[in-house]
Amino acid sequence: MKKGFASDNNSGVHPAILKAMENANLGHVKGYGDDPFTEKAIEIFKEKFGRETEVFFVFNGTGANVLGLSTVTRSFHSIICAETAHIEEDECGAPEKFTGCKLLPVEPVNGKLTPESIQHHLKGFDFEHHSQPRVISISQVTEMGTVYKPEEIQALANLAHENNMLLHMDGARIANAAVSLNLEFKTFTKDCGVDVLSFGGTKNGMMMGEAVLFFNPEHTTYTKYLRKQSMQLYSKMRFVGAQFQAYFENDLWKETASHANKMAKLLEAEVAKIPEIKITQPLEANGIFAEVPKEIIEPLQQKFFFYMWNEKRSEVRWMTSFDTTEKEIYEFAELIKNLIRSNSK
Numbered sequence: 230m231k232k233g234f235a236s237d238n239n240s241g242v243h244p245a246i247l248k249a250m251e252n253a254n255l256g257h258v259k260g261y262g263d264d265p266f267t268e269k270a271i272e273i274f275k276e277k278f279g280r281e282t283e284v285f286f287v288f289n290g291t292g293a294n295v296l297g298l299s300t301v302t303r304s305f306h307s308i309i310c311a312e313t314a315h316i317e318e319d320e321c322g323a324p325e326k327f328t329g330c331k332l333l334p335v336e337p338v339n340g341k342l343t344p345e346s347i348q349h350h351l352k353g354f355d356f357e358h359h360s361q362p363r364v365i366s367i368s369q370v371t372e373m374g375t376v377y378k379p380e381e382i383q384a385l386a387n388l389a390h391e392n393n394m395l396l397h398m399d400g401a402r403i404a405n406a407a408v409s410l411n412l413e414f415k416t417f418t419k420d421c422g423v424d425v426l427s428f429g430g431t432k433n434g435m436m437m438g439e440a441v442l443f444f445n446p447e448h449t450t451y452t453k454y455l456r457k458q459s460m461q462l463y464s465k466m467r468f469v470g471a472q473f474q475a476y477f478e479n480d481l482w483k484e485t486a487s488h489a490n491k492m493a494k495l496l497e498a499e500v501a502k503i504p505e506i507k508i509t510q511p512l513e514a515n516g517i518f519a520e521v522p523k524e525i526i527e528p529l530q531q532k533f534f535f536y537m538w539n540e541k542r543s544e545v546r547w548m549t550s551f552d553t554t555e556k557e558i559y560e561f562a563e564l565i566k567n568l569i570r571s572n573s574k
Contacts (some may be wrong), residue, residue: 232550232557233534234496236432237402237515240550243434243485249475250436253467260464262286267470273477274428274440278415283443285452286469287461290401291320293427293439295327296461298364300443300452301395301425304329306363308397309347311337313372315399327459331360339510340373341381344388351392364425365389369417370402374516374546376409379417386422395448396422401429401439404486405514419444430476434485434551438469485551489515492549492558499562505569509544517547525568533561 233239258264271284287293294316298308308324310317312334316324325332333350335342342365353359365385369377386396398418400406403426407414418426425448428440443449456462463469476482493515500506500519510518521529523543529535538546549558 231533232553233530234547234549234553234561235535237489237548237550238432240434240552242436243481243551245475245478245481246435246472249471250468253471258467260466261462262466262470264467264470266467266474270470270473273473274442277413277477278419278442278444281444281446282419283446283449283452285441285443285449285456286463286466286473287439287441287456288437288463290315290399290427290429290431290439291323292459292461293429293441294320294366294397294399295323295459296452296456297397297425297427297441297443298324298330298366299328299455299459300441301397301448302328302330302363305361307331307333307350307360308364308366309333309335309342309350309362310366311335311340311342311368311371313337313340314366314368315372315401316366318372330363333362337371337373340368340371340375341377342367342385343381344384347388351388354392362392362394364395364397366397366399368399368401369406370409370514370516373510374514374518375511376406376513377417378410379412379421382417382421382423386424389424390422395424397425397427398423399427401427402432402514403428404430404433404482405490408483408486408490409513424448430473430482432550433482433489435472435476438463438472440473486515489549489551489553492553492555493517493547495555496547496549496558496561499558500565503562503565503569506565509542515549517549518544519547520544521565522569522572524572525565528568529564532564533557
C-alpha cells in the first residue's frame, strides 16, 4: 500500500520492534505477565518514573484510558476533558460505559485545557444531586497537534489537587511531546503532578500494547481486577514487554519520534511556500492542520491519503510517522502545487 499522511497509526512496525518480538517467541514462559520480558519492561518504567510507579500493560490506547480512569473513579464522578479529546470523540463511549462517569467537555484553546476554561465545571462538590468532579484529563500531544508545557500541566495539576481531584494524561503521542519539549518523560508528567498516565507507543513504531502508569500505588488496589474485567489482560504479555524493552533500548523511541517531528517540520516548510495553503495550528509535534482549496482535496487523497478535519473550513490533518521519507514530503508538496495550477486554468 502507498503511504500517506492520514495517521501515524497507519505506519508499520519498526524492524527493531519486530526483531524483539521474534526473539521473545522462543520457548515457553508463564502467561499473563509473569515472564522475564514483562518484568524487565516494568523495571524500565520504574527506573524512568520512580520505584513507586505501578505499571499495567493493556492492548490499546482506549483500553489504557479506560483502565486508568475506571481505577480512580466511581460512577457518580465526572471527568473534565477537551471537547476534541480522544475519550470524548474517538472511543465510542467506552469511558462512559466502563466508568459510568459523566464526561464534561470544554472548548480548548489550541487543543489545550486551561485552569480558567474548566472553572465553570468545578461545582457541586459534596452535593448529592450533582456528579462529583473527580478527574481532569488532558492529551499530550493534544488532538490539535500542540504540546502542553510543563508549567501548563503543573497549573492544571495544582487546580485538580486543590479540589481533591486527579490529573490524567492521555499520552498516545507522548514520545513526540518529549522530543518537542526536549525533556525526560518524568519531568513533564509525574514531576508536574500527573497522577495517571496512558503511555502509548503504537503510533511511534510499536505493533500493539500500551502502558498505564499510576504514580500513587494507593490508587491501584483493584486495577488488576478491572483490567481483567475490561478484557485488557493479555495472556501472552511477553510480546508487549519485549516491544517496550526494544522501544527504550538505545532510545529507539526518541529516534522514531524525532524523525516524525522532523518530517512534519519539513512538510510545514514546503506547504508554507504555497500561498493557497493556510496552516491553522502551531506545529509542535508531528501533526499539521491546514486549510486547503476544496477542489484539490479528493484528487490529493487519491495519491496520498489523509483525513478531512473540518469540512466547513476545508481544513485537513496531515500526520507524519517514523517511516515518512523526505522524498514523500517533496512529492506531496509538488502534487499540491500541480493540482492548484491545474484548477486555476
